[in-house]
Amino acid sequence: MLTAVRVVTAALLAFSAPAADPVREQQKWVLDALNIEQAWAVTKGENVTVAVVDSAVDGKIKELKGRVTAGPDMTSGSVTRELPPGRHGTAMAALIAGSGADDGLVGTAPAARILSLPMVIDDEPMLIPPLESEASAESPLARALRYAANHGAQVVSMSIGSYGPLRSEREAVSYALGKGVVLVAAVGNDGLTQYAQDKGTSYWSFPAGxxxxxxxxxxxxxxxxxxxxxxxxxxxxxxxxxQVPVAKRKKGYELSEGTSSAAALVAGVAALIKSRYPSLPPEQVAQALASSARGRPAAGYDDKTGFGVVDAAAALNAAERLTGAQRSITPGMDHFGQGEDSPVPTRPGPDPMRLWLYGGGLLLALVTFCGAIVVLNQRKEP
Known part of the structure; x- marks a missing residue:
């Protein structure tokens, strides 16, 4: 028996009417906040594929035309069906890889490609196996993560969420990370819930958790x-x-609110890092994003904004330093801190000089002992 579980597109888009200004003018504050244009002087996400685990992406909009690969429906491991393009998935994909064609919306990694892995239909609940049968079943998200890792994705963007962790998903996350895939997810939109107000913290959402x-x-x-x-x-x-501008299906733009948009934007920045430093492992991509963030909280970290707002250019510089640190780890070549090198350690095993001294001392003691015995014997003779 299947249980209906609402998978919150961890920011179901709350759209307002589009403004009259061109979309590039509307999104300028977003690009400035992320320091994107400076990062584009280094890379625009070339040779990187970002998997969008969401509703199906409309690859016909001008911002994504020719750069979307449609993956299979992830909601079933056996039945294949063609899902219609979704409002949410299309919006997120354009935030990541929108080309800006014809003065259209530009994503944070405008030269990246998109692998669309649909597992939800916009605003509809999805049926997944209940927890008690999860040991023998693989969730749609788990299938999507493994598919992405096995089909060339370097980054996975997940603007989705549910309230319960699943074993198959934990294992799929580990599998994807082991393949070097960077995983990015929205933390959810529960900051105003009664629970959050009473407890001072929100329910954890997965896969972000x-x-x-x-x-x-x-x-x-x-x-x-x-x-x-x-x-x-x-x-x-x-x-x-x-108020983040996003692309609509077919054509046009609207404004969005939610952690979904935030996650998609950061997935694009992760794509920039992987484009420039393809061998950088996921944990160091995360380190580069966190260590270079702007607006860091007074304590260095808090559970509201983390380490701060992502700075794309600074993150690329941080990634370069991490790559350099990796290359410099050569035995005998470097030492920590400034100052003289420590003395070369002594070779393991017996020290020849000490052996000679020990042997010589033992021999002298033996000769002295034998001499004393001879002298004593001579004295005893009449």
Missing amino acids: YPGVIGVAATDKQGRRATFSSDNLSVLVSAPGV
Whole structure:
């Protein structure tokens, strides 16, 4: 028996009417907040594929035309069906890899490609196996993660969420990380729930809550945490998630609010890092994003915005330093800190000089002992 579980597209888009200004003008504050244009001088995400685990992506919009690969329906391991393009998945994919064609919306990694892995239909619940049978079943998200890792994705963007961890998903997360895939997820929009107000923290949302996944919170135009953004220790970094322009299916634009948009933007920044440093492992991509973030909380970290708002250019510089650190680890070549090298350690095993001294001392003692015995014997003779 299957149980209906609502998979929250961890920011179901709350759209307002589009403004009259061109979309590039509307999204300028988003790009500035992430320091994207400076990063584009280094890379725009070439040779990177970002898997979008969401509703199906419309690859016919001008911003994504010719750069979307449609993967199979992830909701079933045996039955294949063609899902219609979704509002949410299309919007997230354009935030990641929108080309800006014809003055259209530009994503944070405009030269990247998209692998669409549909596992939800916009605003509809999805049927997944209940927890008691999960040991023998693989969830749609688990299938999507393994498919992405096995089909060339370097980054996976997950603007989705549910409230319960599953074993198959934990194992799939570990599998993808082991393949070098960077995993990015929205932390959820539960900041204004009664539970969050009473407890001072939000329910954890998964996949953002799995170890190794980069959890992204939402901030406003002032860089402050968006009131709806979930706050808990799954938050690693944050990004704009209020009044973010997104592409609509077929054509046109609208505004979105939610951690979904924030996660997609950060997935694009992760794609920039993987484009420039393809061998950098996922944990160091996360380190580069966190260590270089702007607007760091006074304590260095908090569960509302994590280590701060992602800075794409600074993250690339941090990734370069991490790559350099990897290359410099050569025995005998470097030492920690400034100053003279420590003395070369002595070779293991017996010390020849000490052996000679010990042997000589033993021989002298033996000769002295024998001599004393001879003298005593001579004295005893009449």
